[in-house]
Amino acid sequence: MKLKEFIRASQMKRWDFIIIFILIVSSFLPLVVFGAQQMPENAEKHAVLRVNGQEIESFRLVEGKKGQLYTYKSDDGDTNVIEIDGDRIRIVEADCGDQVCVRRGWASKHGETIVCLPHKLVIEIVAIDGSETDELIY
Structure with missing residues (x-):
């Protein structure tokens, strides 16, 4: 099954893909936040x-x-x-x-x-x- 056929069969809209993409990207946010709390190099x-x-x-x-x-x-x-x-x-x-x-x-x-x-x-x-x-x- 090709991607276009899958999209038509599942009735997913463009905004569904955008929301899924945003959720995936935001799932990495804790890595960025907690990575910034590491000890300073000169400490x-x-x-x-x-x-x-x-x-x-x-x-x-x-x-x-x-x-x-x-x-x-x-x-x-x-x-x-x-x-x-x-x-x-x-x-x-x-x-x-x-x-x-x-x-x-x-x-x-x-x-x-x-x-x-x-x-x-x-x-x-x-x-x-x-x-x-x-x-x-x-």
Whole structure:
């Protein structure tokens, strides 16, 4: 069946094709929008450790930097061991019951988070742009 025969048989009008074309093109719009939110090229990556919404520590993530361990111990006795290896970070050990934060693995991209709900601990990768004020980009 040829295209012209198909068009006549399905009774599709010219505007039907235009609407279908517009819908197909607009389906790629999220790629453009979310692609624009990527980290700026001159930005430094930092991992911010927060407990109960309060910033506890900030780790600079630099590719090639030697790995280190950081142990966070709360007043309640909750313990998380955090590993920083170059430009990525993860929770290696936690004394919570579910271990979801440990199974999460490495985080290295802008906007990624690691969450330990029982300890109310959040590690978020943020970027500090090259401006003079060095504001965090969320």
